[in-house]
Amino acid sequence: MATDVVMPQMGESIFEGTVTKWLKQPGDTVERDEPLFEISTDKVDAEIPSPVAGTLQEIKVEAGATVQVNAVVAVIGEAGAAASTPAAVGEAKADSVPAEPQKTGGETSTTEVVMPQMGESIFEGTITKWLKNVGDKIERDEPLFEISTDKVDAEIPAPVAGVLQEIKAEAGSTVQVNTTVALIGSAAATGAVAQPAKGAPAALPGKPSPVPTVTATEPAAATEQSTTAGAAERLRSSPLVRKIAKENELDLREVAGSGSAGRITKDDVLGHLERRAGTATAQPAAATPPPVVAAPQSAPQSAPAKAAPAAAPVSSSALVGELVPMTKMRSIIAQRMVESKRTxxxxxxxxxxxxxxxxxxxxxxxxxxxxxxxxxxxxxxxxxxxxxxxxxxxxxxxxxxxxxxxxxxxxxxxxxxxxxxxxxxxxxxxxxxxxxxxxxxxxxxxxxxxxxxxxxxxxxxxxxxxxxxxxxxxxxxxxxxxxxxxxxxxxxxxxxxxxxxxxxxxxxxxxxxxxxxxxxxxxxxxxxxxxxxxxxxxxxxxxxxxxxxxxxx
Known part of the structure; x- marks a missing residue:
């Protein structure tokens, strides 16, 4: 007998959640209470255990999809039950936001990669960096691009394995949730990679003006980002860590990671920069001021994390004279504190x-x-x-x-x-x-x-x-x-x-x-x-x- 696995309710005021990662694949045997998938909401990131023992028969919602609570996200059959074919993966209910495979002709297919919804009140996100170039091969769940919203900075994984066929929204673009930002073709679709002219626009649903498409011949900025991302991805690190490293022209290979599986943490980078500053000789004066290094601050004033650590707070001394936008987390805390004081x-x-x-x-x-x-x-x-x-x-x-x-x-x-x-x-x-x-x-x-x-x-x-x-x-x-x-x-x-x-x-x-x-x-x-x-x-x-x-x- 098959058992439906549903999106759990993460709190009284939470009505949806984002599946950030599947820990099992169709055909895998799962034990009762064994972690099955990871989800993220405005309130908490959590591993969701399997409700029963058996075989994961079908995944109905891809990683990155946002679905309402009680929506069926997977099906677990009895031990030994045959799993659904991979084509079934990604077929979600109408209230979900999965990547939808679409045929492009022949035996090849493409999968639309959409801007995920990172919370109840989030309706758009900014792509801060592409971690892959057009034509690159990608594994399922491999980090594909980074986004920033009012609430969280996160790495977004690829929903399927294949070849990055087209990028529809370049780094720096702000697009609405559910907007297609890229196409991933099957391994057989390598020859079908889009090669539009440099700067050619790509229409984005819900936006009044087109956003330039990143082509196979990328501008210098995109090339620099790709190179940095490629080097960083070989090391386990967060977007924040790579941002700090880039701003300070630091090669992350010089930093010893103290996190899980050798992951390089913010403290690792900041400690390395402090040690380097203590031994460095004076540098020639530059035409522009040096980049600001994020420094630790008391926890209640920092931003929340979802799929990856959020943009770190910086010390007040490092920001003297600057006007820094309030993070969404800080804004929400302010609203709730004012509401409590008012009520x-x-x-x-x-x-x-x-x-x-x-x-x-x-x-x-x-x-x-x-x-x-x-x-x-x-x-x-x-x-x-x-x-x-x-x-x-x-x-x-x-x-x-x-x-x-x-x-x-x-x-x-x-x-x-x-x-x-x-x-x-x-x-x-x-x-x-x-x-x-x-x-x-x-x-x-x-x-x-x-x-x-x-x-x-x-x-x-x-x-x-x-x-x-x-x-x-x-x-x-x-x-x-x-x-x-x-x-x-x-x-x-x-x-x-x-x-x-x-x-x-x-x-x-x-x-x-x-x-x-x-x-x-x-x-x-x-x-x-x-x-x-x-x-x-x-x-x-x-x-x-x-x-x-x-x-x-």
């Missing part, structure tokens, strides 16, 4: 917590704990347990407004903000109240690791009822976080510091002692949470932490 009646209360008891416990147990349980003992699970226990006692802090009513959530789904190189994501520990301390510690470590590796499952994002955000790792005393809608409260965790504190012994005698303290800030929606409730909540969390007695496992 929620924000109030904040700050409590100082004496963590000395927990600090001593952690120092005593952390080495043995990691050896025993395979997870590091951090302070986050202590706070998560205290918050969860208190939320069960005071459900008004675990509630949200729905119209003119209040939704009291039956479970504590704790969101843990995770800073990424390309932005911020809030994976969720479902039903936190049912987990032990060790279970919470493992869940936090697991979610953070998979968030950074783009391995989160669809239902692990965007379903939290209360959020923890830890900015204290950067050394701040405390902050006033914005509520993560539709939640009604958020807890900001400040840095851990040693301070002189007045302590009172059992006899009532005061003395000065050095204690380890943190500041916890509760941001709450005053529409449904009164100040007295917020104060009681924080007092209970404080008591839980300062008198810690729970077994940590």
């Amino acid at each position: 929620n009646a924000h109030v904040h209360t700050v409590f100082k917590i004496d963590m000395t008891r927990i600090v001593r416990l952690r120092e005593k147990e952390k080495s043995k704990y990691e050896q025993r349980n395979g997870v590091k003992l951090t302070y986050m699970p202590f706070i998560a347990r205290a918050v969860t226990a208190t939320l069960r006692k005071m459900p008004i802090l675990n509630a949200s407004i729905e119209g003119d009513a209040i939704r009291y959530h039956s479970n504590v789904n704790l969101g843990i903000a995770v800073a990424l190189d390309w932005g911020l994501i809030v994976p969720v520990i479902k039903q936190t109240e049912e987990r032990s301390f060790l279970g919470v510690a493992r869940a936090i470590a697991d979610l953070a690791e998979r968030a950074r590796g783009k391995k989160l499952k669809p239902d692990e994002v965007g379903t939290s009822t209360f959020t923890l955000t830890n900015a204290g790792i950067y050394g701040e005393q405390f902050g006033t976080p914005v509520i993560n809608m539709p939640e009604s409260a958020i807890l900001g965790i400040g840095g851990l510091f040693k301070e002189p504190t007045v302590v009172t012994d059992e006899l009532g005698i005061d003395s000065i002692a050095i204690r380890s303290v943190i500041h916890l800030t509760l941001g709450f929606d005053h529409r449904i949470i009164d100040g007295s409730d917020a104060g009681k909540f924080m007092a209970e969390v404080k008591k839980y932490l300062e008198t810690w007695s729970e077994d940590i496992g």
